[in-house]
Amino acid sequence: MCRWAAYRGDPLYLEELVSSPAHSLIEQSHCATRAKTPTNGDGFGIAWYGDRPEPGRYRDTLPAWSDCNLKSLARQIRSPLFLAHVRAATGGGTRRDNCHPFTFGNWSFMHNGQISGFERLRRPMEAMLDDELFNARGGTTDSELMFLLALRFGLQQTPMAAMAEMIRFVESLAEKLLGSVLLRYTAAFSDGKALYAIRYATDRKAPTLYASPLGKGYCLVSEPLNDDVDAWAEIPDGSAITLGENGLDIAPFRPVQAAAKTVPVAITA
Template sequence: MCRWAAYRGDPIYLEELVSSPAHSLIEQSHCATRAKTATNGDGFGIAWYADRPEPGRYRDILPAWSDCNLRSIARQIRSPLFLAHVRAATHGATRRDNCHPFVHGRWSFMHNGQISGFEHIRRRMEALLSDELFHARTGTTDSELLFLLALEFGLDISPRTAIARAIETAEALSRETGGEVLVRFTAAFSNGEALYAVRYATDDKPPTLYAAPLGNERSYCLVSEPLNDEADRWAEIPNGAMIVISDRGMATERFLPQASACAA
């Protein structure tokens, strides 16, 4: 399983999540404590928002702990909204196109989880994409495909409904092929304005997600694992929840793909 961290609030340097804390994202890349695998060395990436509507992005296939450029960039870049990810591959080879975050237009997206039997439904999922979004696909992961499906289903209009439809599509196709219906999905995504996150799994074993304020009441970070030992500071996000962080602070709401998709 992968590890990731995201932030929205007053501008901070990326290093405050990526490299400086005792249990920073770089530390988690080789010593994760709340994942099935302690090592997440199949590449990394960061996406950040600044003065332009589309995010900047830096990705590589090196383990995060071995790339000196990552520490330098994290020390120099200051942003009010960013996503950072270290990868432990489940689907897709170790190559730059498969490293998160994925970006399309103003949207950025990163994911921790899996679709069981993805190889049996991948072609049918891709067939649901418009030509534009199909040709935007550069990697081979289930994560990128879920992101593109959400864009196809109206991520710009209703992030909750679009993500729900993408997950429900994967579940429905798995049922139709007679395979195991298992989706584990803990993801963060943003349009440069709000930061969204979802924690969901069909088997009640979703990848971990925690939230904590960072600075004032409108600045929050979301992480796969707490960045320090201050246990009282970190709130675990429950299974079946969606987080929205905006100028109004952080809000939590129930997330059920079938119900959300039907409400569209």
């Protein structure tokens, strides 16, 4: 399983999540504490938003702990919205095109989880893409393909409804072709304005997700960045999270629903 961290709020240096905290994302790349394996050394990536609509991005196949460029960039880049990811591959080779975050236009996406039996589902999933989205596929992961499918189902217009429809489609396909469904999905995605996240699994064992205020904003992380347990609220399994102008909202996430109504949740330091 992978580890990731994301932030939205007043501009913040990336190092506040990526390298500075005691249990930063780089620390989690070789010493994760709330994952099946402690090492996430199959590459890393960051995507950040600035003055242009589309995100900047830096990815590599090196382990995050061994790339001095990552620490340097994280110290210098200041952004109001960014995503960062360290990879433990469950499918797809260790290559740059398979490293998260993935981007398309102004959208960015990263994921922690898996689809059981993906190799048998891959071709019919790809067949749902139009030519533009199919040609945008650079890697071989289930994560990138689910992102492109969500775009196919209307991510740019109705983000949560598109994700729900994408997961409903994948579950239906797995049931038809495999006779069973096992999908674990904890993802973050953004259009450069709002930050969205979903924590969901068919077996109720979704990869972990936590939220906390940070500066004048909020961060979402796979694991708390420090030992202050009172500062971190665990996001329940089966949740859709939106971080926008009005702060953090959380709502139930069910793939059978077209969309979920958000309900404000207060998270205090």
